[in-house]
Amino acid sequence: DVVQTLWMLDPASGSVLPVPQPLSFSDPRSDGAAGWAIFAKVEPQNDRTYNLSRLWRVSPEDGTVRTLTQGFDRSVGSYTVAPDGKRVFFLAEDAGRQKLYSVATEVGTAGGAVKEVGALTSGVYSTFHEAGPPAAPVAVAVWESAVNPPELVRIDLATGKAMPLTRFNTERAASIDWQPVKEFTFTSAKGRSIHNLVVLPPAFDPAKKYPLFVVIHGGPASQWMDQFVIRWNYHLLASPGYVVLLTNFTGSTGFGEAFAQAIQGDPLDTPGQEILQAVDEALARYPFIDGSRMAAGGASYGGHLTNWLAVTTTRFKALVSHAGLYDQVSQWTTSDITWPREVTMGGPAWETLPLWQTQ
Numbered sequence: 001d002v003v004q005t006l007w008m009l010d011p012a013s014g015s016v017l018p019v020p021q022p023l024s025f026s027d028p029r030s031d032g033a034a035g036w037a038i039f040a041k042v043e044p045q046n047d048r049t050y051n052l053s054r055l056w057r058v059s060p061e062d063g064t065v066r067t068l069t070q071g072f073d074r075s076v077g078s079y080t081v082a083p084d085g086k087r088v089f090f091l092a093e094d095a096g097r098q099k100l101y102s103v104a105t106e107v108g109t110a111g112g113a114v115k116e117v118g119a120l121t122s123g124v125y126s127t128f129h130e131a132g133p134p135a136a137p138v139a140v141a142v143w144e145s146a147v148n149p150p151e152l153v154r155i156d157l158a159t160g161k162a163m164p165l166t167r168f169n170t171e172r173a174a175s176i177d178w179q180p181v182k183e184f185t186f187t188s189a190k191g192r193s194i195h196n197l198v199v200l201p202p203a204f205d206p207a208k209k210y211p212l213f214v215v216i217h218g219g220p221a222s223q224w225m226d227q228f229v230i231r232w233n234y235h236l237l238a239s240p241g242y243v244v245l246l247t248n249f250t251g252s253t254g255f256g257e258a259f260a261q262a263i264q265g266d267p268l269d270t271p272g273q274e275i276l277q278a279v280d281e282a283l284a285r286y287p288f289i290d291g292s293r294m295a296a297g298g299a300s301y302g303g304h305l306t307n308w309l310a311v312t313t314t315r316f317k318a319l320v321s322h323a324g325l326y327d328q329v330s331q332w333t334t335s336d337i338t339w340p341r342e343v344t345m346g347g348p349a350w351e352t353l354p355l356w357q358t359q
Helices: 169-176 233-238 257-261 269-285 301-310 327-335 339-346 354-358
Strands: 004-005 007-009 016-018 022-027 028-035 039-044 054-059 064-067 075-081 087-094 097-106 124-131 136-146 147-154 162-164 182-187 193-199 208-217 243-248 289-299 319-321
Touching: 039 075, 054 075, 075 124, 087 124, 087 169, 147 169, 182 269, 193 233, 193 269, 208 233, 208 269, 208 301, 243 269, 269 289, 269 301, 289 301, 301 319, 327 339
Parallel strands: 097 124, 208 243, 208 289, 289 319
Antiparallel strands: 004 022, 007 016, 028 039, 039 054, 054 064, 075 087, 087 097, 124 136, 136 147, 147 162, 182 193, 193 243
16 A cells, blocks of 8 residues: 555644644545545555545544545545535536535534435536635536536535526537437446447438447546537537447446446456447437448547457448557556556466457
8 A cells, every 4th residue: 555644734833743643544645624624535555456536534633534435436526625614515427427416524413425416417517616604605616518618607505506607608609500418328248337428410410321430438447428528529529420429338437436447357358349339229229320331439548449449340431549559568568557557457468367368
C-alpha cells in the first residue's frame, strides 16, 4: 500500500501540525476540512487495476475513520461539505449520467445512506458547489447534455430541481438540427447489462437507411455519457449522415466496481464481443440502420479494441484506430504504464502466460 500521513496547516500561524496520533491511511486522492472533521476521497491500492473512490470522514480528535459511502457501488467524484457540516454532496457516474448525491456526515444517524438529490433523467452535472450561511445555503452546478452545452444552474436541494442561471449557448443550441441521445440496454452473453447511446444524424428520416459508426471509448475505465463532448462530439461525428453507436462495455465505469474490474484478465475479447452484440441489438431495434455499411473506431484503449476488431471480424467496411496498440508485448516494453498491464495479463510477458498470446 501507498501510505501517506495526514497533516494540518494552521492558517493563523502558518505552522504545519500532525493530526493527533498521527493518522496514516492509504493514498488519499483529495481532502477537505469542515472545522470539526476532515473528509477525504480515497481509492484503495491493491491487486486490482480499478477500485472505487470512497468518501471518508476522519475525526481529528482521535483519528477515527468512517467510510461514509461504503455501501454505495459507485465511485465518488468531486465533493463539497455543506455549510452546516451535516451532509456531504458529491458527484458520481451512474449508467450514462453523472448525478448529484448526498450522505450524512454522522454515521449512526443517516450516515452511509447515500441518496440522489432529485432524479436526473438527462445530461450530467460536471461541477457542483454549495456555500453561504448554514441556514440558507446556495447550491450551484454546471449541467450539460449531448444537445445542451454546459450552463450554470441553481439546484433546489429539497427537490433536485435545477433552475438555469446562464444561457450562453441556449439560442445557438436551439438552432442546431440535432436530437437528444437514445438509450438502450441488452443482456450480454455473460449475463451483464450493457448500456448504449445512439445518436442520430441531422435531417433524420426514419424511413431512410443510414450507415453506422461505432465509436469506442478509451480508458477502459471511463464511460460514454449524455454530455457535450468536445474531443469526440457525438453529433459532429454523426453530421455527415451516420448513426453513431456508443457502447459501455465491460470495464466501463458507472456500473459498479465488479463491472469495471471484470476486464482484468480479459482485456479485449469480452469487450470486443459486446461491441458486436451491441451492433446486433441496434440493427434489431432500429430499421433505419444499414447493416451492410458499418464502420468502427476509437482512440487509446478504443484504438486497442479497434485493432482487435480488425483481426477478429470482417463485419466493418472501415476501421479508424487512433493511438491503439497492435501487440500487447511490444506495448508493455515501451509504455510508461507497465504494472497495471502486468496485473491485467496475470504477470510479466517473459512468463509466457497464455493471455499474452491469445489477446
